[in-house]
Amino acid sequence: MSSRSPILELKGIRKKFGGVNAVDGVSLDIRQGGVYGLIGPNGSGKSTLFNLVSGLLQPDAGEIRFEGRRIDGLPIRKIFELGISRSFQIPRLFFGMTVFDNLMCAPKGQTGESPISALRSEKWHVQEQVFARSMRALLDELEISGVYLNPASEISGGQMKLLQLAIALATEPKLLLLDEPTAGVAPRIAQDIFLAIEEQRRRTGTTFFIIEHRLDILLEKVDHVFVMHQGKLISEGRPEQVTQDKRVIEAYLGISG
Amino acid sequence: MGFDLIGFAVSFLSVYALYAILAISLNLEYGFAGQPNFGQAMFYGLGAFVAGIATSYLLPAMTGAPAGSICSIPMLIERENLAVANPALSMGIWGISLAIATLSGATVGLLASYPALRVKEEWFLSMILLVAAQMFVIIVRNTPQFGCGFNGLPGITNPFTWLSVHVPAIFSADTAPALYSLVLVAFAYVTYKVAQRLVNSPYGRLLKSVRDDPTLAEALGKNVHETRKQIMVIGSALAGLAGALYVYYIGVASTEDYTSTLTFTIWVMMILGGYANNKGALVGAFLITLLDRGSLILGITLQYYLPSFNGSLVNYGRYMVESVILLLLIIYRPRGLRREEPVRTPAYGVFSQEKRGEAK
Amino acid sequence: MLSWLLGSVFISLFTGSVYVVASLGLTLTLAVVKLPNFAHAEFLTIGAYAGAVVSFLFPGNFALMSTAAFLLCAFIALIINTVVYSKLISKRVTIYILVLASFAVAQFVRYGVFVIASLTGLLSTAPDFPLTVIANVYTAQLTNAYLIALVLSIGVSVILALFLNYTGTGRSMRAISDNSDLARVSGVKYTRVVNLMWIIAGGLGGVGGVILSTYTTVTPVMGFNLLLEIFAVVIIAGLTSFIGTIVGGYLVGFVEGTVMAVLNHYFGLAYTYQPLLPFALIIIMLLFKPTGLAPNVALGAKLAKKLAGRKK
Numbered sequence: 001m002s003s004r005s006p007i008l009e010l011k012g013i014r015k016k017f018g019g020v021n022a023v024d025g026v027s028l029d030i031r032q033g034g035v036y037g038l039i040g041p042n043g044s045g046k047s048t049l050f051n052l053v054s055g056l057l058q059p060d061a062g063e064i065r066f067e068g069r070r071i072d073g074l075p076i077r078k079i080f081e082l083g084i085s086r087s088f089q090i091p092r093l094f095f096g097m098t099v100f101d102n103l104m105c106a107p108k109g110q111t112g113e114s115p116i117s118a119l120r121s122e123k124w125h126v127q128e129q130v131f132a133r134s135m136r137a138l139l140d141e142l143e144i145s146g147v148y149l150n151p152a153s154e155i156s157g158g159q160m161k162l163l164q165l166a167i168a169l170a171t172e173p174k175l176l177l178l179d180e181p182t183a184g185v186a187p188r189i190a191q192d193i194f195l196a197i198e199e200q201r202r203r204t205g206t207t208f209f210i211i212e213h214r215l216d217i218l219l220e221k222v223d224h225v226f227v228m229h230q231g232k233l234i235s236e237g238r239p240e241q242v243t244q245d246k247r248v249i250e251a252y253l254g255i256s257g
Numbered sequence: 258m259g260f261d262l263i264g265f266a267v268s269f270l271s272v273y274a275l276y277a278i279l280a281i282s283l284n285l286e287y288g289f290a291g292q293p294n295f296g297q298a299m300f301y302g303l304g305a306f307v308a309g310i311a312t313s314y315l316l317p318a319m320t321g322a323p324a325g326s327i328c329s330i331p332m333l334i335e336r337e338n339l340a341v342a343n344p345a346l347s348m349g350i351w352g353i354s355l356a357i358a359t360l361s362g363a364t365v366g367l368l369a370s371y372p373a374l375r376v377k378e379e380w381f382l383s384m385i386l387l388v389a390a391q392m393f394v395i396i397v398r399n400t401p402q403f404g405c406g407f408n409g410l411p412g413i414t415n416p417f418t419w420l421s422v423h424v425p426a427i428f429s430a431d432t433a434p435a436l437y438s439l440v441l442v443a444f445a446y447v448t449y450k451v452a453q454r455l456v457n458s459p460y461g462r463l464l465k466s467v468r469d470d471p472t473l474a475e476a477l478g479k480n481v482h483e484t485r486k487q488i489m490v491i492g493s494a495l496a497g498l499a500g501a502l503y504v505y506y507i508g509v510a511s512t513e514d515y516t517s518t519l520t521f522t523i524w525v526m527m528i529l530g531g532y533a534n535n536k537g538a539l540v541g542a543f544l545i546t547l548l549d550r551g552s553l554i555l556g557i558t559l560q561y562y563l564p565s566f567n568g569s570l571v572n573y574g575r576y577m578v579e580s581v582i583l584l585l586l587i588i589y590r591p592r593g594l595r596r597e598e599p600v601r602t603p604a605y606g607v608f609s610q611e612k613r614g615e616a617k
Numbered sequence: 618m619l620s621w622l623l624g625s626v627f628i629s630l631f632t633g634s635v636y637v638v639a640s641l642g643l644t645l646t647l648a649v650v651k652l653p654n655f656a657h658a659e660f661l662t663i664g665a666y667a668g669a670v671v672s673f674l675f676p677g678n679f680a681l682m683s684t685a686a687f688l689l690c691a692f693i694a695l696i697i698n699t700v701v702y703s704k705l706i707s708k709r710v711t712i713y714i715l716v717l718a719s720f721a722v723a724q725f726v727r728y729g730v731f732v733i734a735s736l737t738g739l740l741s742t743a744p745d746f747p748l749t750v751i752a753n754v755y756t757a758q759l760t761n762a763y764l765i766a767l768v769l770s771i772g773v774s775v776i777l778a779l780f781l782n783y784t785g786t787g788r789s790m791r792a793i794s795d796n797s798d799l800a801r802v803s804g805v806k807y808t809r810v811v812n813l814m815w816i817i818a819g820g821l822g823g824v825g826g827v828i829l830s831t832y833t834t835v836t837p838v839m840g841f842n843l844l845l846e847i848f849a850v851v852i853i854a855g856l857t858s859f860i861g862t863i864v865g866g867y868l869v870g871f872v873e874g875t876v877m878a879v880l881n882h883y884f885g886l887a888y889t890y891q892p893l894l895p896f897a898l899i900i901i902m903l904l905f906k907p908t909g910l911a912p913n914v915a916l917g918a919k920l921a922k923k924l925a926g927r928k929k
Contacts, residue, residue: 054476055476056472056476075475076472076475076476077475077476077478077479077480080475080476080477080478081478085476085477086476092470092473093470093473094465094466094469094470094473094474095469095470096465096468096469096533096597097462097465097466097469097599097600098599098600100599100604100605100608101462101465101599101600101604104459104462104600104602104604105462105463105466105474105477105479106477108478110459111459112458112459112460112602113459113460113462113463113479114460114487115455115460115487115491117460118454118455118458118459118460118461119451119454119455119458121454121458124458124459125602125603128459128602128603128604129603129604129606129607131604132602132603132604132606132607132608133607135604136607136608148608148609149599149608149609167477171477171478287713293713295716372900372904380653380712380713380716381903381907383713383716384848384852384899384903385899385900385903385904387845388845388896388899388900389900391845391892391896392892392893392896392897395889395890395892395893396890396893398889399887399889399890517720518724521717521720521721521724524717524720525721528717567735569731569735570732570735570736573728573729573731573732573735574728574732576724576725576727576728577724577725577728577729577732579721579724580721580722580724580725580728581721581725583717583718583721584701584718584721584722584725587705587710587714587717587718587721588701588704588705588708591710591714
């Protein structure tokens with residue numbers, strides 16, 4: 001793992017919802033190129049943390065720095081431009097469009113995205129084909145085939161998750177936040193997902209920050225794990241260490257007990 | 258009873274072309290970009306009045322004729338004479354008025370997008386536009402400076418009326434309207450082509466993404482705010498253009514033509530034909546034109562054969578039928594007659610190929 | 618000089634009272650089923666006609682006129698809900714579709730009234746309700762209609778408030794307003810309560826129409842002409858607050874009446890521009906204070922969120 005300065009730093013992040021601290025003083029560092037996990041019982045604030053980093057929410061207190069630069073309070077679009085993408089626990093797609101139209105929204109720098117250039121197709125025709133071929137390759141890699149022309153609302157839940165992942169990968173971000181990418185998919189597909197993640201990491205050096213529940217994946221694929229409980233960070237370290245940590249076990253048992 | 262077939266065909270084509278442009282403009286705003294506009298009639302009316310006023314001032318001004326209140330009868334007659342006597346000028350001013358009207362529509366659309374985009378919940382936008390449209394009618398109707406008050410601004414002659422003097426051999430009562438209807442159809446065709454190009458492009462995808470999930474679109478780097486502004490400008494410009502075209506067809510700019518009833522009719526056309534489908538907009542416009550012109554013919558026919566029959570009843574019936582159509586659609590077939598289609602760019606070609614081996 | 622101003626204030630009280638009665642039904646509809654019912658104004662028209670017809674047989678009998686109006690409008694409201702709105706609401710359509718549907722219902726009803734009025738020669742009529750002047754306040758003449766309007770406005774508001782807070786059905790209605798899914802699974806008889814809501818909403822609109830007809834000519838568009846004014850009232854009310862509707866009703870009445878009179882007197886603004894004032898109110902409210910002026914901000918905000926959530 002690289003020992004450069006962290007690509008993402010959270011300092012004392014706090015977020016309140018109606019009297020409850022969803023995120024209560026979380027500080028963590030993420031280094032470039034790694035695969036990081038975020039675990040914790042339901043309601044521990046994991047998705048909220050992701051929302052805060054990606055800009056869907058503003059923190060009540062604390063700082064978020066990306067590549068050394070403060071991003072808390074920036075608009076969502078700006079944060080995307082700086083290189084952060086994410087996926088959602090319940091797949092969020094453009095359900096009125098087809099699968100491939102959804103994916104084609106991902107590539108950055110499309111020259112046809114203004115009304116004037118839209119009318120002059122020679123400006124973006126070639127670029128469109130190039131993007132389309134690489135998008136198709138990505139879909140084939142993830143084994144969503146045969147449904148390209150379906151409306152995104154008419155595919156299975158597992159396919160929706162894959163599509164969402166494909167879109168996130170296709171934006172070629174520097175940091176990718178994945179919210180339970182393998183929840184509800186068959187183990188074989190889960191393996192495919194992580195193959196794609198590893199491929200991306202190898203090719204572009206993308207850093208991954210993943211909310212994940214599956215122990216086998218955590219132990220195998222993830223470098224460093226953070227554990228949240230009731231809005232606080234209660235433990236972090238290598239997956240083997242963390243899963244043996246008494247506090248972590250208590251947190252999980254305590255909730256379900 | 259003599260049935261003026263040509264007259265009917267001309268009026269049918271003219272109304273259809275205008276309805277088509279209106280339906281396409283609303284479809285772009287709502288079907289593709291998710292921006293509901295309950296004030297479309299206002300942009301239509303704005304284009305009409307701007308074109309009418311522009312013409313009424315330009316015609317005497319550019320021929321050095323004495324000026325006067327454009328609403329007076331003498332000025333009206335003079336306008337008509339000038340139009341007939343000066344072919345090039347008449348058509349030139351027509352073109353200029355169209356341009357000014359389209360620009361006005363675009364400008365007001367841009368202005369309207371500011372408060373509309375400022376509001377927190379989206380349906381406030383529709384409410385504001387609805388109210389603004391109603392304010393437009395009241396202001397124009399009661400302010401003679403804006404269009405001759407209640408009775409409207411008359412004397413906006415068809416740009417082809419000069420044919421009656423300069424080429425009398427081929428001219429009949431129908432010639433100018435017939436030629437103009439072809440012009441209208443041409444405009445509708447171009448509008449359709451332009452709209453198709455707009456939506457079958459990355460921009461079309463952008464519109465749909467803003468429609469389906471604006472937050473997600475932002476998270477993918479799309480500028481939702483800017484896009485909504487753009488589409489309002491485009492939609493309003495088209496409606497303004499349609500209004501200007503209309504006022505030359507009907508000859509008079511009157512606020513009665515631009516009420517919320519018309520806005521409702523445009524919505525019916527769009528929903529009937531098919532949400533987010535330009536061909537659908539054409540289909541919807543066609544069917545409603547059929548209803549519109551058909552009820553007109555029905556009314557005339559009934560009054561001919563039953564002299565005591567009150568013709569207004571057919572008109573009332575037309576509006577009731579239209580409402581029922583919309584309700585049936587909404588309940589049983591909300592997507593309309595034609596389904597939404599994928600965005601047709603080269604990407605479509607790439608993705609619709611059968612997989613030939615592994616594309617690694 | 619001040620006398621005409623004060624006289625105008627009293628007239629505004631009257632029109633405000635009419636607005637309150639006319640708008641409470643719309644507030645109820647918005648609160649309970651989250652439907653901005655653009656057809657609500659048509660209840661005014663139907664009520665006015667019903668009252669007028671009854672008055673031809675029984676002149677001056679306001680009670681009978683209002684009863685007829687209430688019953689007829691309640692009945693029509695029930696039919697509309699059964700045939701159109703309940704189907705759409707259960708399909709969870711977007712709010713734009715609901716608005717569009719209510720426009721369609723409004724147009725259908727309005728032109729239906731045109732047809733009937735046209736065939737019966739009642740395109741423009743007035744009820745046989747003699748107005749007796751009770752008092753002269755400055756330049757205004759207080760008639761019996763004023764008194765009735767004021768009494769109705771207060772009475773209806775009080776009764777409605779009591780109903781919603783102290784009866785089982787009323788509380789069920791509030792439960793549905795708060796969270797209809799939760800209410801449904803908690804054993805509230807959803808369909809029955811919603812139908813009752815429509816009876817009240819439509820009926821109140823009808824009664825509002827009867828009072829309206831005492832000073833406005835009865836035509837098929839009399840309600841439609843006031844549609845946006847009524848929406849101004851409920852928007853000021855924050856869409857779901859009853860106190861807000863009362864405040865809004867009198868505010869709109871005041872703006873339309875007294876403020877207009879002032880603008881006319883001092884700035885020469887013609888009365889034909891009168892509707893612009895409530896319209897301006899709407900735009901100002903939506904831009905700067907969309908939750909309304911009323912205390913019940915929480916419910917209004919919840920509604921606003923819910924209306925937004927309806928979108929797909």
